[in-house]
Amino acid sequence: MNFFTDFGRFVLFMKQTLHRPQKWSVFGSILIREMYNIGIQSLLVVVLIAIFTGAVTTIQTANQLLTPSDLFPTQLIPKFVVGAVVSTSSILELAPTITCLVLAGKVGANIASEIGNKKISEQIDAYEVMGINSASFVALPKIIAGIIVIPSLIIVANFLLIYGGVIATQFTSALTLDDLIEGARMVFHPEYVKIMLIKAFIFAFIITSLSSYQGYYTEGGALEVGEAGTKAVTRICIFILFFDLIIAQIFLGL
Amino acid sequence: MIQIENLWKSFDGKDVLRGIDATFKPSIPNLVIGASGSGKSVMLKNLVGLIEPDKGKIMYGDEDFASMDYNEKQHIRRQIGMLFQNNALFDSMTVEQNIEFPLKMFTQLNPSERLDKVNQCLKMVDLVNSNKKYPSEISGGMKKRVGIARAIVLEIKYLFCDEPNSGLDPLTSRVIDELIAQLTVDLGITTVINSHDMKTVKDIGENIIFIYKGEKWWQGSKDEIENARINNKELDAFISASF
C-alpha cells in the first residue's frame, strides 16, 4: 500500500472515530480506565527519564560552556547561562519530545497490539454486527484519554527535568543551584509554555490515533499483531519528529 | 424470513459469490454447507453487513438490507445476533459482562434488571456458576454457550452462526448443534448456520444450501441429501470428504 492510500484510509478512520459516543455512561467508564492505564503504565518511566535527562543535560551543558577554551575563555560566559540553556531546552524540546518518543514505545505499542488483537479475534466484527461504531468505540476513549493524560505527564516531566538539573548541581562545583535558577528565571517566557503544550497535544494525538489505526487494520494472526505494534512505534516516532520540526519552525524559526 | 437474490461478491477481481439465491426460513435451522473456501463466511458477512455485496438483494422480511445506508441498517442490526467462528468474546470482560454488554449499550434497563436478563440467558444456554470467569478461563464449549447467550440477549429475530463446531470435540459439537436448533424453535427465530460438518447436516439439516465455488449448487433437506448426491458429483465429493 502506498503512502497516499494509507493516508486516505487514516483520514477515513479518523472520520469514523471522531463521533459522538453512542452511550455516554459506557464511554465514561472506558475513558476513566484508559486514562488510568495510560497514566499509570507510563508514570515510572517518565519520572526516571526526566530526572536523568535533566541531570545529564545540566552536567554536559555546564561542561561545554564553562570549560575554558581558546575560543571562549571561561570568564566570558556567565554561569547562569547554563541554567538558561537547560531550562529552555527542557520546556521546548526535552519535556514534550523525549517524553513522547518514550511513550510511543510504551503507550503506542500497547494500543496497537490491544486493538490488533481485538481485530484478529473478530471482536471488532462483533461490535459492528451489534450496530456499534467499532472504530469510535475502541479508539475514541484512547485518543481522548491520551490527549488529557499525556500533556499532564509532559508538565510533570518538565518539572522533573529541572529537578534533575538541581540534583546535578549538588555533584559539581562548577555550578550552583542559584546559577541554575537565576538563568532559568532570566529567559523564561510564557510563550515557551504555550509551545510546549501545543507540542504535547499534537504528539498525544499522534501517539494514540496512529497506534489505534495501525491496530484496527491488522490482518492475520499473533505475528501480525506484533508487527502492528512495531510499525506503530516507528511511524509515531517519525511523525513526532516531523511535527517537532514544523512547530519549531513556525514558532521559533528566525 | 431472509431471502437473498442474485448475490455477487468479488475480491481483487476474483468472484467469491456468484449469483446466489436462497431463502432462510424461521423456526428451523437453515444450514449453509460447502468445502472450506467455498464462500460460506463471505456470504454470512454479507448478510450481517460486515461486507458490502457487489450486486444483489438481501431481504429481511420486505426490507432490502443491501440497499440501506449505515443508519438504516442499524435498525435491522438490533434484530441480529451472531455467533462467531472464534467466539469473539470480549476478553477483558467476564462471562457476565460479555452478555450484559449489549443490554448496557442498547437498553435502559437498570443493573439488577440487566443481571436478571443475563442469568435468564445463561440458563437458556445451560451455563451456570461461571458468571465471574473470564473467557480465557473456560472451555471451548462454554465459550460457545457464552457467545450464543450474548447473541440472543437482545430480543433478536435472526441468528447467524459461523462454523459453531469449529474447535470443539465431536460430543460437544452435537450438544451445541442441538442447543442452537432448540433455541431456534423456542425463540421462533430465523437461524443460519455455516458448517462443513456432515454430522450437523444429518442431525439438524432442515433446510440445507450447498455452496460450491461461490455458487448455490443444491438446496434440500437432510432427508433428501442422500438421494441428491447420486446425481451430483460435487455434493457427493463434499459428503465423502466430510467423513
Ligand SMILES: Nc1ncnc2c1ncn2[C@@H]1O[C@H](COP(=O)(O)OP(=O)(O)O)[C@@H](O)[C@H]1O
Ligand atoms: N476480505 C477478503 N479479501 C479477499 N479475499 C477474501 C476475503 N474474505 C474471503 N476471501 C476469499 O474468499 C474465499 C471464500 O472464503 P470464505 O467465505 O472464508 O470460505 P469458507 O467457505 O471457508 O467460509 C476464499 O478464497 C478467501 O480467500
Ligand SMILES: [Mg+2]
Ligand atoms: Mg468460513
